[in-house]
Amino acid sequence: MTRAHLARTRPPVSGAIVRRVVGTPAEVAATVALVRDSGRLLSMTRPEQLPDGHRVTVTIRFLNPRPIRVRRSRRGLTAAAIATPVVGIVAVAGYLTVQLIRAALTVLPLIAGGVLVLAVIAVLLRRSSGRCCPGLHCPGCHH
Structure with missing residues (x-):
């Protein structure tokens, strides 16, 4: 099973973000691995070599991480x-x-x-x- 195949097995989600990752093959692989290991990777394209010969590009689609809800104190509002x-x-x-x-x-x-x-x-x-x-x-x- 390839990474792309694993990513395609998930159902489509409406809160997805699409980003294009450009860098050296090691940088792009590390970025994709980070998103995949976090469990948010939905899909990715095959890596394409850029004309300069040193960099590659991949378009990835991943879930937007939910922001952590911080409970704020309402003491000031209550006092007012x-x-x-x-x-x-x-x-x-x-x-x-x-x-x-x-x-x-x-x-x-x-x-x-x-x-x-x-x-x-x-x-x-x-x-x-x-x-x-x-x-x-x-x-x-x-x-």
């Missing part, structure tokens, strides 16, 4: 997926806090004035509950 909403929530909470403080500072004089008026009214009503009337007339003192 978690950090982005957290940063957004913190930013919105900070913005709303600042707006609340500004609104409270804007209304603070009005609130302080209302508390002061209520305090004065409470003091005046407390004093008038006794027997003497300090100036605010009550219905029981007849002033």
Whole structure:
């Protein structure tokens, strides 16, 4: 059995690569042997002598080696997926806090004035509950 005969016994595969190998007979034989020994050789043509007399050419068809799947860590992507909403929530909470403080500072004089008026009214009503009337007339003192 020849190499070409062994290669033709395999079924055709759609993911095949076709390459032309040019070099000295030893180089071409080593290249073909490497592909054949790896189990990927599908077919090859007969070696042809090039006009310079020192080199030969062969066209080989072989399977594309499957790339090794490397499992990449997704820690950065996971961290970004978690950090982005957290940063957004913190930013919105900070913005709303600042707006609340500004609104409270804007209304603070009005609130302080209302508390002061209520305090004065409470003091005046407390004093008038006794027997003497300090100036605010009550219905029981007849002033």
